[in-house]
Amino acid sequence: MGTERARALLERAGTLTLQTGNLLNWGCLRKKCPATPGEEVRDCIQKTLTEWSSKIGEDLNQEILEVLECTVAQAIEKINPEERDELKVSAKLFIVGSNSSSIRDAVDLACSALGVAQLDSVIIAPPPVDDGTTLSLQYLQPYWQELENLVQNKKIVAIGTSDLDKTQLEQLYLWAQVKPSSNQVNLASCCVMPPDLTAFAKQFDIQLLTHNDPKELLCEASFQEALQESIQNTKAHEWIPLWLLRYSVIVKSRGIIKSKGYIMQAKRNAS
Numbered sequence: 028m029g030t031e032r033a034r035a036l037l038e039r040a041g042t043l044t045l046q047t048g049n050l051l052n053w054g055c056l057r058k059k060c061p062a063t064p065g066e067e068v069r070d071c072i073q074k075t076l077t078e079w080s081s082k083i084g085e086d087l088n089q090e091i092l093e094v095l096e097c098t099v100a101q102a103i104e105k106i107n108p109e110e111r112d113e114l115k116v117s118a119k120l121f122i123v124g125s126n127s128s129s130i131r132d133a134v135d136l137a138c139s140a141l142g143v144a145q146l147d148s149v150i151i152a153p154p155p156v157d158d159g160t161t162l163s164l165q166y167l168q169p170y171w172q173e174l175e176n177l178v179q180n181k182k183i184v185a186i187g188t189s190d191l192d193k194t195q196l197e198q199l200y201l202w203a204q205v206k207p208s209s210n211q212v213n214l215a216s217c218c219v220m221p222p223d224l225t226a227f228a229k230q231f232d233i234q235l236l237t238h239n240d241p242k243e244l245l246c247e248a249s250f251q252e253a254l255q256e257s258i259q260n261t262k263a264h265e266w267i268p269l270w271l272l273r274y275s276v277i278v279k280s281r282g283i284i285k286s287k288g289y290i291m292q293a294k295r296n297a298s
Contacts, residue, residue: 033080040095048102076257105142125269127169150187209234
């Protein structure tokens with residue numbers, strides 16, 4: 028019955044917001060070690076959708092919701108305000124199929140989910156450019172300006188980039204009002220940090236970090252497959268992921284992860 032109600036709600040809604048809550052609270056996920064970040068995301072989305080659809084009450088079936096909130100209640104874990112100063116809350120935002128205006132939504136939802144007023148750092152992974160096209164400053168600017176606005180409004184403390192080479196990072200640094208505090212470098216693309224990037228980052232106090240995320244952490248097809256497998260016979264092809272945010276809460280003094288999770292938003296394109 029729950030699946031039928033979930034299907035009915037999905038057919039009426041225009042936007043789906045999904046929150047996994049703290050993955051460290053998920054016993055089933057703790058035992059399993061996904062081979063790649065992409066597999067982890069897909070697994071989390073599928074399990075959240077399955078759990079959510081199984082617990083939908085009768086009353087929700089009659090209610091038409093434009094924005095559908097899909098969460099696993101027992102996994103949601105807000106930060107205790109008394110512990111806030113001891114914790115670092117960081118996020119990486121993957122833009123999938125939306126424009127720069129979604130950044131504010133993503134940050135607001137992350138703050139709300141964790142019960143905090145601001146995030147300590149946000150790294151942006153812009154949408155992948157077409158093959159053979161180089162990521163340009165012009166392409167990055169609208170995304171960076173949205174992040175700068177959030178820094179000025181005290182919703183984020185520090186902002187960073189992902190996968191920029193020395194030239195791209197330098198162009199962004201010289202143009203930006205709020206300078207990038209970090210730049211992530213993909214381990215798959217280089218075993219050793221490029222010397223010119225290292226020298227530039229050192230000169231301007233930009234932290235170089237490593238990551239192993241694929242170019243597309245969540246693609247349209249992968250999300251639609253997870254949706255179809257969780258709630259069978261739903262019109263999964265109508266749903267387009269807009270963005271995905273991965274957050275982590277780290278205990279500063281011990282360097283251990285206290286909480287980790289994903290928040291994502293998708294839009295229904297019924298045309």
